[in-house]
Amino acid sequence: MKTDDLIRALAADCATRPMSLRRAFTMAMIPGVAIAFSLYLAILGPRPHLLGLLAEPRFLFKVCLAFLLVALSARLVLRLGKPGAEIRRATLLLAIVPALLGAGILAELLSVPAGLWSQKLIGTNALVCLKSIPFLGLAPLAAILFCLRQGAPEHPALAGAAAGLLAGAIGAALYATHCPDDSPLFVAVWYTLAITFITALGAIAGAWLLRW
Amino acid sequence: MRGEEQEKQWALLMRAGNAGDSDSYRRLLLLLTPVLRANARRGLAPAGMADTDAEDVVQETLLAIHLKRQSWDEEAPFGPWLRAIARHKMIDALRRRGRRITLPVDDFSEILTDGGAEPDMLVADVGRHLEFLPLGQRTIVQAIAIDGASIADAAARFSMTNGAVRVALHRGLSALAQKFRTEES
Numbered sequence: 001m002k003t004d005d006l007i008r009a010l011a012a013d014c015a016t017r018p019m020s021l022r023r024a025f026t027m028a029m030i031p032g033v034a035i036a037f038s039l040y041l042a043i044l045g046p047r048p049h050l051l052g053l054l055a056e057p058r059f060l061f062k063v064c065l066a067f068l069l070v071a072l073s074a075r076l077v078l079r080l081g082k083p084g085a086e087i088r089r090a091t092l093l094l095a096i097v098p099a100l101l102g103a104g105i106l107a108e109l110l111s112v113p114a115g116l117w118s119q120k121l122i123g124t125n126a127l128v129c130l131k132s133i134p135f136l137g138l139a140p141l142a143a144i145l146f147c148l149r150q151g152a153p154e155h156p157a158l159a160g161a162a163a164g165l166l167a168g169a170i171g172a173a174l175y176a177t178h179c180p181d182d183s184p185l186f187v188a189v190w191y192t193l194a195i196t197f198i199t200a201l202g203a204i205a206g207a208w209l210l211r212w
Numbered sequence: 213m214r215g216e217e218q219e220k221q222w223a224l225l226m227r228a229g230n231a232g233d234s235d236s237y238r239r240l241l242l243l244l245t246p247v248l249r250a251n252a253r254r255g256l257a258p259a260g261m262a263d264t265d266a267e268d269v270v271q272e273t274l275l276a277i278h279l280k281r282q283s284w285d286e287e288a289p290f291g292p293w294l295r296a297i298a299r300h301k302m303i304d305a306l307r308r309r310g311r312r313i314t315l316p317v318d319d320f321s322e323i324l325t326d327g328g329a330e331p332d333m334l335v336a337d338v339g340r341h342l343e344f345l346p347l348g349q350r351t352i353v354q355a356i357a358i359d360g361a362s363i364a365d366a367a368a369r370f371s372m373t374n375g376a377v378r379v380a381l382h383r384g385l386s387a388l389a390q391k392f393r394t395e396e397s
Binding site: 001003004005006007008009010011012013014015016017018019020021024081082083084085150151152154211212 | 230233237238241242245270274278279283285291293296300342360362379385393
């Protein structure tokens with residue numbers, strides 16, 4: 001087939017317009033998050049007196065941090081799906097999350113006596129945290145990867161990692177309302193480990209699934 | 213035409229194409245082809261690859277531009293998007309052929325739009341992949357691409373609905389892009 005012939009076929013296919021990336025993202029995230037939320041309700045469920053906890057600074061801090069990570073990584077994911085889009089700013093903005101966490105750790109170390117540090121860090125629920133965050137993130141991860149396949153990520157593994165980060169952040173936001181361990185020390189260790197795990201999973205999956 | 217104005221014109225045609233104007237869209241692809249061709253030849257020559265290989269990359273890039281056009285934001289500049297797609301496809305082609313070379317800085321605005329003529333090809337083109345398509349898709353792609361039939365013509369010729377022709381064409385083109393990608397040579 002000559003190149004001009006191919007162009008004729010492509011032009012004839014012009015009316016079959018693919019969904020925009022933003023729309024594909026919304027369409028994929030609705031079922032992805034719905035599944036994660038149902039699993040959360042069925043298996044974990046919210047902590048007792050959840051609304052009363054909103055005045056508790058440590059609780060508020062960890063939930064807000066998780067939602068901030070959701071917002072910032074979602075921004076990055078959408079950009080990574082578009083070739084030639086500027087990603088440096090979106091990547092640098094992510095650093096806000098560890099910076100805030102660092103500040104939270106500092107505040108915790110100053111307000112809690114040194115004898116209690118290790119107890120706060122180990123918490124009561126570490127293993128459940130490690131398992132639950134990636135588990136809750138699986139359906140969102142599948143949804144985000146599906147959405148990115150409609151796009152054209154220049155760096156498949158990186159885009160997959162960002163997808164994993166977003167999925168982990170969604171898992172963490174849900175899990176945060178279940179877990180009784182609110183100390184930033186606990187969050188810094190176990191949430192980070194759990195999110196790192198699903199980020200790595202996303203990177204591996206992305207390297208396979210996001211090539212085009 | 214200067215690079216910036218050229219890119220603005222491309223963006224204009226692309227937006228028209230997105231709105232369903234297939235003539236503008238076709239014109240855009242015809243305008244891009246010599247630019248892509250010059251770029252591909254310049255990129256592949258250091259690896260000792262022939263013009264027919266470059267034409268392969270051109271066709272593959274055109275397919276990617278088409279199938280991934282939703283990844284271009286209508287408000288975003290067109291040039292960086294196009295360069296990223298072309299670059300991605302070039303790296304892909306070089307990697308598949310097991311060569312390692314550094315790419316020249318791909319600034320299209322420096323390339324004269326005269327990318328030379330399309331080489332006469334025997335087998336090295338998208339056509340060799342047609343035979344791998346399911347019969348229905350192959351028939352439709354051939355009728356539209358090579359015989360120049362419109363969607364309506366093809367529908368009448370094969371007693372199909374316009375919708376079914378559109379679906380077969382779109383699936384056929386996606387499958388062609390897939391074939392290109394998985395090909396080892």
